[in-house]
Amino acid sequence: xxxxGLMYRDTLAENQGMLLLFDNEEMRAFWxxxxxxxxxxxxxxxxxxxVTIHKYTTPYSEESYQxxxxxxxxxxxxxxxxxxxxxxxxxxxxxxxx
Numbered sequence: 001x002x003x004x005g006l007m008y009r010d011t012l013a014e015n016q017g018m019l020l021l022f023d024n025e026e027m028r029a030f031w032x033x034x035x036x037x038x039x040x041x042x043x044x045x046x047x048x049x050x051v052t053i054h055k056y057t058t059p060y061s062e063e064s065y066q067x068x069x070x071x072x073x074x075x076x077x078x079x080x081x082x083x084x085x086x087x088x089x090x091x092x093x094x095x096x097x098x
Contacts, residue, residue, distance in 0.1 A: 010036045010037070012037055012077075012078050014078065014081075016077075016078075017075055017076050017077035017078070017081075018075070018076045019073065019074075019075050019076075020073065020074040020075075020076070021072075021073055022071075022072050022073065022074075024072065025045055025046045025070045025071060025072040026070050026071075027066065027067055027069075027070055027071070028043060028066070028067045028070075028071045028074055029064045029065065029066040029067070030064070030065050030074065031061065031062050031063060031064055031065065032057050032058055032059055032060060032061040032062075032063070032065070033060060033061070033062050034060065035057075035059055035060065036059055036060075037059060037078065037079070038056050038057055038058065038059055038078075038079035039057045039076045039077065039078065039079055040053060040054065040055050040056070040057070040076070040077050040078070040079055040080065040081050040082045041053070041054040041057060041065055041074060041075075041076055042074065042075040042076075042077070042082065042087065042093075043067040043068075043069075043071035043073075043074050044071055044072065044073040044074070044075065044093055045069065045070060045071055045072060046072045047092075048073075048092050048093045048094065048095075049090060049091070049092050049093075050087065050088070050089055050090060050091045050092070050093065051067060051068060051069040051070070051071055051089065052066075052067040052068045052069065052071065052089070053082055053087070053088075053089060055079065055080075055082055055083065056079045056080065057079065073093075075093070
């Protein structure tokens with residue numbers, strides 16, 4: 001499922017996304033091949049701090065969207081989400097357990 005990500009999906013609700021969890025913190029890279037929707041990619045380190053944001057990614061692109069610093073988590077959301085929510089580098093993410 002991690003490799004498939006949001007590929008082939010043609011809709012994503014405003015407050016939906018995909019959180020990718022990794023065992024370690026390292027440089028990460030993703031592409032948009034077979035991804036229909038433009039996304040914002042939020043890279044987060046082990047201290048829950050946002051270290052990289054790629055906004056308005058290009059659908060179907062084989063360009064590599066890389067973290068600028070090591071990341072343990074990646075959150076993929078609809079393009080423009082980070083602008084609408086005023087999410088910035090250095091912001092911290094908190095996790096809720098349901």
